[in-house]
Amino acid sequence: MSFQSHDALVKAVFAQRRHAEGLLKSLLPASVAGRLDWSSLELRPGSFVDPSLRARHTDLLFSVQSPEQSVLLYVLVEHQSTVDPMMPLRAVIYAGRVWDRYLSDHPGDASPPAVLPIVLHHGRKPWSAPTQLHEVVCRDRTLADGVAERMIQLDLVVHEVSEASCLALHRRGMLTALGTLALLLLDKARQSDDILADLRRWVGLMRVVLSEPSGIAALAMVVQYIVEVTGTPTGDLETLLVSELGPGGEEAFVTGAEQLREEGRMQGLERGLAQGREEGRRAERARLLIKLLDAR
Known part of the structure; x- marks a missing residue:
């Protein structure tokens, strides 16, 4: 039931553009966020997570336009209290599925969109797993030095959900009140000693x-x-x-x-x-x- 509740909350709130937009803007580098036409932001259908991992991850896919091309923002919400050391590899697999669906839907299109994976983590401890693909698949450091730059490049954007970060984003006008409250609940509900005291603060x-x-x-x-x-x-x-x-x-x-x-x-x-x-x-x-x- 816990996962279903997390999944339902994330999708009910952040599937709505007005709640998702500010969060996505805040997670991307300013140089990227500033190039995107946020009025074009749309939720895309479907999930790309392995069925066996749907108790661990919720995913949302958004499209947004830059002056030159379409960009797909792929948001993975990590629901477990422990980090997933395979997340960079999973993100590459999921991104591949996104591209595969795009090519199926747009046969002959020679300009597929960029896919940017973003991870929201609300575990008990800070994210300590790798964020780059070569850190997962190249454990031989000597080998990694020669191979890393020649293999698929991925450096995950990982956002640690915390009360301080959520409230700071809300004060800056980046997160709506409901978006802030949803993230606070994801962060606190499972581990709080007194959720009623938390609610009084909110x-x-x-x-x-x-x-x-x-x-x-x-x-x-x-x-x-x-x-x-x-x-x-x-x-x-x-x-x-x-x-x-x-x-x-x-x-x-x-x-x-x-x-x-x-x-x-x-x-x-x-x-x-x-x-x-x-x-x-x-x-x-x-x-x-x-x-x-x-x-x-």
């Missing part, structure tokens, strides 16, 4: 998300992700959203809960709600008892 982002035309639906998606990926008591989550965001937070929670129920994943949520409400009733009874004792 209340400002949630308010911005809620203020947008599709804000309720977006925040409902966030609710679903938190419920599925963390062990947060849902009664506590509901209380936080209502107290910090008011009626909009309550509506988002209820909408997310209804969607989970429709998808058959509601049993745990309902148990959590019942537990949270019972705890609330016990706390209220204790408060009234203390008040009565004080009155005596």
